[in-house]
Amino acid sequence: MKVSVILSHPDDKSFNHAIAKAVSCQLINNGHNVFFHDLYKENFDPLLTCDEIDKDASLNKIIKTHCEELAEADGIIIVHPNWWGQPPAILKGWIDRVIRPGVAYEFIDADSGEGVPNGLLKAKAAIVFNTSNTEAERESTVFGDPLETIWKNCIFGLCGVTNFYRRMFRIVVTSTEIQRTEWLVEARKTADSFFPSIEQETYPGSAEKICVGGSPAKRGM
Secondary structure, eight states: EEEEEEEOOOOOHHHHHHHHHHHHHHHHHHTOEEEEEEEEETTTTOOOOGGGTTTTTTOOOOHHHHHHHHOOOEEEEEEEEETTTBOHHHHHHHHHHHSOOOTTTTTTTTOOOSSOOOOOOOOSEEEEEEEOOSSSHHHHTTEEEEEHHIIIIIIIITTTOOEEEEEOOOOOOTTHHHHHHHHEEEEEEEHHHHHOOOOOOOOOOOOOGGSSSSOOSSSSS
């Protein structure tokens, strides 16, 4: 299987990076091909231009690659912190530029864009891992857990991926190394349960290098 892993956090010592590394290594160990992208490290340009809006727009090589990988993915994993109840701006730009008409969704004939789109993604499952320093009750009662709505309903549900799971790790700022290690074990088990081991295969573009070196548990969000 091909699984797309998208990481959005500027600090390479963040717990988000540790999560992305843990799940990517689990996927690779299970024999899957991982399309891994660290948006900050790759200096991904989040600005959608007017020339890109149209369904048949000509896309640059980087965006075209992201779109092709997303369309081919049998699974999608997103890793990012909760910033103001939203993904980081660079990830929002990735959504704008990559989850686009003709790739992730389409409007049916005679629909000028006012109707409910038809999802095109073939991914069998989508997982979102978040980090937060807000208590669960406050997140739900005061803020309404906007990330759940964004990812489950506005993005993956609309694009045809109904098998959705999201896990928020909290409170990161006061967590212990033992807690963070346990969270990473949980993240790996989650990836393993959605994308279990298959016969080993080798694909170009594998993310095997992410599994080399580094500490498994970092403190910052």
